[in-house]
Amino acid sequence: MCGIVGYVGGHQAAPLLLEGLGRLEHRGYDSAGLAVLGGSAGVRVAKRAGRVRELADGLPRRFGGKVGIGHTRWATHGPATDVNAHPHTDTSGRVAVVHNGIIDNAAALRDRLTAQGVDLVSDTDTEVIAHLVAASTADTLEGKVRDALAVVTGTWGLAVVHADFPDRIVAARNGSPLLVGVGDKEMYVASDLAAIVRHTTTVAHLEDGELATVTAAGFSTFRDDLTRTTREATTLDLDPEAYEAGEHASYMRKEMLEQPEAARRVVSGRLDKRFATAHLGGLNLDARETREIQRVKVLGCGSAYYVGQMGALLIEELARIPADAEAASEFRYRDPVIEPDTLYVAVSQSGETIDTLLAVQEVRRKGGRCIGLVNVVGSAIARECDGGLYLHAGPEVAVASTKALTTMFLGFALLALQLGRVRDLSIADGRRLIAGLEALPEQVEAVLAQEDALAETARELAKAESLFFVGRVRGFPVAREGAQKFKEISYRHAEAYQTSELKHGPLALISPAVPTVAIVPDDELTDRNVGALHEIAARGGPLVVVTHEGLDLGGLPATRIDVPRNEKELDPILLTIPLQVLAYHAALHLGHDIDKPRNLAKSVTVE
Numbered sequence: 001m002c003g004i005v006g007y008v009g010g011h012q013a014a015p016l017l018l019e020g021l022g023r024l025e026h027r028g029y030d031s032a033g034l035a036v037l038g039g040s041a042g043v044r045v046a047k048r049a050g051r052v053r054e055l056a057d058g059l060p061r062r063f064g065g066k067v068g069i070g071h072t073r074w075a076t077h078g079p080a081t082d083v084n085a086h087p088h089t090d091t092s093g094r095v096a097v098v099h100n101g102i103i104d105n106a107a108a109l110r111d112r113l114t115a116q117g118v119d120l121v122s123d124t125d126t127e128v129i130a131h132l133v134a135a136s137t138a139d140t141l142e143g144k145v146r147d148a149l150a151v152v153t154g155t156w157g158l159a160v161v162h163a164d165f166p167d168r169i170v171a172a173r174n175g176s177p178l179l180v181g182v183g184d185k186e187m188y189v190a191s192d193l194a195a196i197v198r199h200t201t202t203v204a205h206l207e208d209g210e211l212a213t214v215t216a217a218g219f220s221t222f223r224d225d226l227t228r229t230t231r232e233a234t235t236l237d238l239d240p241e242a243y244e245a246g247e248h249a250s251y252m253r254k255e256m257l258e259q260p261e262a263a264r265r266v267v268s269g270r271l272d273k274r275f276a277t278a279h280l281g282g283l284n285l286d287a288r289e290t291r292e293i294q295r296v297k298v299l300g301c302g303s304a305y306y307v308g309q310m311g312a313l314l315i316e317e318l319a320r321i322p323a324d325a326e327a328a329s330e331f332r333y334r335d336p337v338i339e340p341d342t343l344y345v346a347v348s349q350s351g352e353t354i355d356t357l358l359a360v361q362e363v364r365r366k367g368g369r370c371i372g373l374v375n376v377v378g379s380a381i382a383r384e385c386d387g388g389l390y391l392h393a394g395p396e397v398a399v400a401s402t403k404a405l406t407t408m409f410l411g412f413a414l415l416a417l418q419l420g421r422v423r424d425l426s427i428a429d430g431r432r433l434i435a436g437l438e439a440l441p442e443q444v445e446a447v448l449a450q451e452d453a454l455a456e457t458a459r460e461l462a463k464a465e466s467l468f469f470v471g472r473v474r475g476f477p478v479a480r481e482g483a484q485k486f487k488e489i490s491y492r493h494a495e496a497y498q499t500s501e502l503k504h505g506p507l508a509l510i511s512p513a514v515p516t517v518a519i520v521p522d523d524e525l526t527d528r529n530v531g532a533l534h535e536i537a538a539r540g541g542p543l544v545v546v547t548h549e550g551l552d553l554g555g556l557p558a559t560r561i562d563v564p565r566n567e568k569e570l571d572p573i574l575l576t577i578p579l580q581v582l583a584y585h586a587a588l589h590l591g592h593d594i595d596k597p598r599n600l601a602k603s604v605t606v607e
Contacts, residue, residue, distance in 0.1 A: 002028075002029065002071065002072060002073055002074045002099075002100040002191070003024030003071065003072040003100070003190075003191050003192060003195065004069070004070070004071055004098050004099075004100055004157060004158075004159055004189065004190060004195075005021060005024065005069070005071075005188070005190050005191075005195040005196065006068065006069040006159045006161075006169045006171070006188060006189030006190070006214065007020075007066075007067070007068055007069075007186070007187075007188055007189075008066070008067045008168065008169055008187045008188075008214055008215055008216050009066060009183065009185060009186025009216045010066060010185060010186060010216065011066065011186065012064060012065070012066065013034075013036050013065050013066055013067060013068030014034055014036055014059065014063050014064075014065070014068060016199070017036075017069070018034070018052065018056050018059075018070070019198070020070060020190065020195035020196060021034075021052045021055075021071075021072055021195070022052050023192075023194045023195050023197070023198075023243065024072050024191070024192055024194060025051075025052060025072065025596060026194070026251065026397045026398065026399065026595060026596060028596065028599075028600050029074050030050075030073060030074060031047065031048060031050065031072070031073045031075075031080050031081070031082070031084065031085035031086075032047065032048070032050070032051070032055045032070070032071065032072045032073070032085065033045065033046060033047025033055065033070065033071055033073075033086050033087050033098075034046050034047070034055070034063075034068060034069070034070045034087070035068060035069050035070075035087040035089070035096035035098075035161060036063060036064070036065030036067065036068035037065045037066075037067040037068065037163060038063070038064050038065035042094055043089065043094055043095070043096045043161060043162075043163050044063060044065065045087055045089060045093075045096060046058070046063065047085035047086065047087065048082045048085060049080045049081050049082055049084075049085060052072065067161060067166060067167065067168070067169065068161070069087060069096065069098045069159045069160075069161055069169060069189070070087075070098065071085075071086035071087060071098035071099075073085055073086050076102055076124075076125070077102075077106065077124045077125045077126075078122060078123025078124050079123070083121060083122050084122050084124050086098045086124075086126060088122060088124060088126050088127040088129070088130045089130050090130045090134035091118060091119060091131070092134065094134065094162060094163040095130045095133045095160065095161075095162050095163075096130065096160070096161050096162075097126060097129045097130045097133065097158060097159070097160050098126075098158060098159050099126040099129060099156055099157070099158040100156065100158070100177075100178075100191055101154060101157060101158075101174070101175060101176040102125060102154050102155055103125035103126070103128065103129070103152055103153070103154040103156070104153045104154040105153045105154065106124075106125030106128055106154075109128040109132070109152070110128055113128060113131050113132075118131050126158075128152075129148055129149075129152065129156075129158065129160075132147070132148035132151065132152070133145055133147075133148045133160055133162070136148060141160065141164075141165040141168060141170050141213075142211065142213055142222070143226065144160075144162070145160050145170045146211065146224055146225075146226060149172060149174075149224060154174075154175075155174055155175030155176050156172060157171075157172075157173050157174075157175075157176035157177055157178035158171065158172050159178075159189050160172075167215050167216070168213055168214060168215045169213075169214045170211060170213055170214075171189045171206065171211065171212045171214060172206075172211040173207065173208060173209075173210055173211075174208050174209060175208060175354060175357070175358075176191070176352075176354070177192070177350075177352040178190075178191055178205075179191075179193065179203045179204060179205045180203065180204045180212055180231075180233070181193075181196040181199065181202065181203050182202040182203065182218075182219070182233045183199055183200045183202075185216055186216055187215065187216060187218065188200060188214075189212075189214055193236070193238070193376075194243050194395065194397070197238060197240045197243055198240050201235055201236045201238050201240070202233050202235045202236075203233055203236065203378075204219065204221070204231045204232060204233040204234070205378050205379075205380075206221065206231065207229075207383075208380075209223060209224060210222070210223060210229060211223070211224065212231070219233075234378070236377060236378070238395075242394050242395045243395050243397065245397075250398065250595050251396075251397040251398040251595045252398035252400055252402060252489075252584055252595055253594075255396055255397070255398055255403045256402045256403070256577075256580055256581065257448060258393075258394065258403050259402060259403045259448070259577070260442070260444045260445045260448075261441070262391075262392070262393045262394060262403040262407050263407065263410055263440055263441040264441045265393075265394075265407075266391055266392050266393070266407040266410045266411060266414075267410060267414065267438070268392075270414055271414075271434050271437065271438070275427075275430075276421065276427045276428075276429075276431045276434060277417060277421035277422075277430055278414040278415070278417040278418040278421075280389055280414060280415065280418050282387055282388055282389055283371055283387045283388065283389065283415075283418075284371075284386055284387030285343075285371075285387065287422050290418075290419060290422040290423075291422060291423065292341055293321060293341060293342070293343045293419070294321070294322070294341040294342065295321065295322045295323065295339065295341065295342040296312065296315050296319075296321055296322070296323035296324075296342065296343045296344075296345060296419075297323070297325075297326065297342055297344050297345070298312050298323065298324070298326070298344075298347060299325075299326060299328040299345065299346050299347065299356055299359045299360070299363075300325065300327075300328055300346070300347035300353075300356060301327060301329055301348075301355050301356055302401075302484065303400075303401045303405050303481055303485075304348055304349065304353070304356070304401075304405075304408065305325060305326075305327050305328070305347075306477045306480045306484060307347065307405050307408045307409050307412070307477070308325035308345070308347050308408075308412075309324075309476075309477035309480070310474070310477045310478070310573070311323075311325070311347075311408070311409065311411075311412030311413075311415070311416070312324050312325045313473070313474055313572075314412050314416040315412070315416045315419060318416040318417060318419070318433070318569060319416055319423055319425065320420070320423065320424060321419060321423070327355075328353070328356040328358075329355035331355075331359040331362065332359055332362040336362065336366075338362075338363055338367060338368040339368070340368070340369075343369055343371065344360075344363045344368055344369065344370040344371070345370070345371055345372075345373060345415070346359065346370055346371070346372045346373070346374075346385060346388075347373045347374075347408055348372070348373075348374050348375075348379075348381050349374070349375045349376070349391075349393075349396055349401055349404040349405075349408075350374075350376055350379060351372070351374035351375065351376040351378075351379020351381040352379050352380050352381065353381070357380050357381050357384065360372070360381055360384045361384060364384065364386075369386050370384075370385050370386055371385050371386060371387045371388045371389070372384075372385035372387075372389070373388060373391060373408055373411045373415075374390065374391065375390070375392075375393050375396065375404050375407070377390060389414065389415065391404060391407040391408060392407065393406075393407040397595065398594065398595045399488070399489075399597055399600050400485055400488055400489050400580075400584075400597070402580050405481070406573055406576075406577075409572065409573040409576075410440070410573070413433070413437060413569070416569075417430060417433055417434075433569065433570070435567075436566045436567035436569075436570045437570065439566060440566060440570060440573070440574070443563075443564040443566060443574055444573075444574065446563075446564055447563050447564070447574060447577040447581075448577065448581070450561070450578070450581075451581055451585075453561075454561065454578055454581040454582055455585040457544060457582060458582045458583070458584070458585035458586040458589065459585065459586070460515075460542075460559075461486075461492075461517070461544065461586055462490060462492065462586040462587075462589045462590050464492065464513060464514065464515050465492060465493060465513070466492065466493040466494070466495075466509075466513075467483075467486065467492060467493070467494045467495070467514065467515050467516070468494075468495055468496075468506060468510075468514065468515070469482045469483040469486070469494060469495070469497075469516070469517045469518075469519075469579075470496070470497050470502065470516060470517075470518050470519065470532075471496075471498070471499060471518065471519030471520075471529075472498055472500055472519075472525050472528070473523075473525060474521065474523070474568070474569075474572050475499070475519035475520070475521060475529075475575065476498050476499075476519075477572065478519045478546075478572050478575045478579070479496040479497070479517070479518075479519050482496070482517060482576070482579035482582075482583070483495055483496040484496075485579055485580055485582075486582065486583045488583075488597050488600060489583055489584070489586075489587040489592060489594055489597045490583060490586040490590055490592065491587075491592065491597075491598070499518065499529055499532045499533075500528070502532055502536070503535075507535065507536075507539070510536050510539045510540070511539070511540060511541065512541070512542065514541060514542075515541070515542040515543070515544060516533075516536050516542070516543055516544070517544045517545075517546065517582070518536075518543060518544070518545045518558075519546050519547075519575050520533070520545050520551070520553070521547065521548060521571050521572075521575060522547070522548040522565065523568055523571075526551065530553055530554050530556060533545065533553075533556055533558070534554070534556060537556060537558070542559075543556065543558035543559065544558065544560075544561065544582075545558045545559070545560050545561065546561045546578055547560065547561070547562060547563070548562065548563060548565050548571075549562045549563070549564060549565065550562075561578050563577070
């Protein structure tokens with residue numbers, strides 16, 4: 001959601017900025033722009049609504065400068081227009097700002113600036129920052145930015161250039177991710193490592209309330225009172241090729257096919273066969289602290305929330321600890337009671353999801369213990385938590401999460417196994433689950449091998465304007481995740497319900513025009529699930545059933561999708577994989593941009 005890239009060095013900035021913006025397209029945006037410092041020309045700005053390639057095509061021939069900032073905007077204040085695109089400048093055109101986040105007191109600041117005679121040209125909240133920087137009487141750009149931020153409330157990751165200080169970028173973070181990249185006599189600023197990974201993987205992540213001065217010679221960090229901080233850069237073990245789609249038509253397909261290997265990575269080195277448990281030292285929980293846990297609360301958004309529901313069920317079943325999942329976006333607004341014997345678990349692919357980060361901060365503020373299941377090393381949620389588990393899924397670029405979701409589930413399985421073995425889970429059950437975890441990557445491969453048949457089913461589902469996804473107990477969060485995937489990339493209305501709730505409303509909408517995708521594992525509820533589906537069939541509702549190989553569906557008229565059997569606690573992730581493939585091929589059949597669905601963003605950094 002919005003993206004920032006900045007460059008200071010010996011090369012022309014514009015091509016590097018355009019390249020970086022192109023690598024941020026997956027975050028979601030509707031306009032893009034650049035500002036470069038070009039000698040006597042001062043600050044030169046080019047921006048427009050639309051794609052980065054349109055910005056590049058319309059760039060003036062002479063757009064030179066070795067210091068610059070760029071931005072992709074996801075509209076909040078004002079529609080997607082050329083004027084509202086970033087960067088924003090002051091009246092003189094000597095200051096340019098790019099900004100991720102929301103300025104909460106923007107309306108009051110706009111009124112104040114207008115009363116002072118400032119002519120505001122955009123609808124955005126960001127424009128006020130440029131005018132506030134320009135109005136400061138401080139002698140340094142750092143001081144000017146500090147003065148501006150002193151009267152601003154809200155969240156920001158921002159980068160500022162000024163024609164009077166042509167050798168530098170000043171960056172600042174408060175609630176929106178921002179990092180500094182270190183090169184050879186050149187430096188970068190970015191909101192996401194993807195923007196600069198081709199040039200450097202040596203980075204320093206800014207903390208909330210921190211600013212940075214970036215020049216070609218290096219960087220320095222400081223607090224808002226301009227006292228220095230000791231932020232150091234670290235080199236991340238990353239392969240830049242992992243951020244490329246390669247031979248695949250889309251990132252989503254590439255990432256779906258990477259799931260077996262990602263599953264192997266997340267369990268590698270974490271299974272203790274001798275004691276039939278998992279070894280998760282990063283949780284920073286000893287056996288005594290683990291036994292004292294009386295409840296587990298999972299916090300996540302979107303797919304992370306749904307896999308959190310799967311995880312909560314795992315924890316209840318294996319560790320016999322009451323557990324539930326809650327949407328992180330709602331958590332802090334109900335003034336939650338934070339219990340000292342509750343373990344809070346924050347789940348996020350990016351580790352920067354603002355709603356989840358704020359929920360973690362609420363837990364910590366009230367004295368609770370929070371661990372994180374995140375994919376991005378060094379991310380804000382990972383740093384904020386008391387401990388946690390890195391997912392090792394590798395970079396995930398497509399907005400619709402696939403391999404990160406699978407590794408989240410396996411992370412919960414490892415957590416549940418460790419919690420269970422410290423409590424009452426038997427060694428026999430521990431060994432059973434370890435065997436299931438080791439078998440799972442090959443089973444995921446077997447599901448993905450059905451892609452051709454799944455694609456045919458997806459094309460039929462894509463004809464419908466509305467669909468139901470249904471499941472019970474372990475199957476219900478699978479249904480919710482399936483509906484999420486289908487709606488977000490195919491743009492078809494998809495709604496999830498508990499199968500047991502069909503008679504309490506949804507059955508009124510069943511018709512030949514409304515297909516139902518049903519999750520029917522071979523478990524203690526199979527007969528009840530099949531009975532409910534017969535009620536759908538009796539009303540002419542088309543059925544697609546995701547089930548286990550060999551399970552008797554009692555003559556149910558349905559398109560059948562079989563998945564391999566694992567342990568019942570681990571089955572939900574195998575039942576989820578075909579739903580990803582269905583969504584992908586439905587969107588492909590409908591001609592949609594699969595990696596960048598409309599109105600959505602990969603990393604949601606604005607409330």
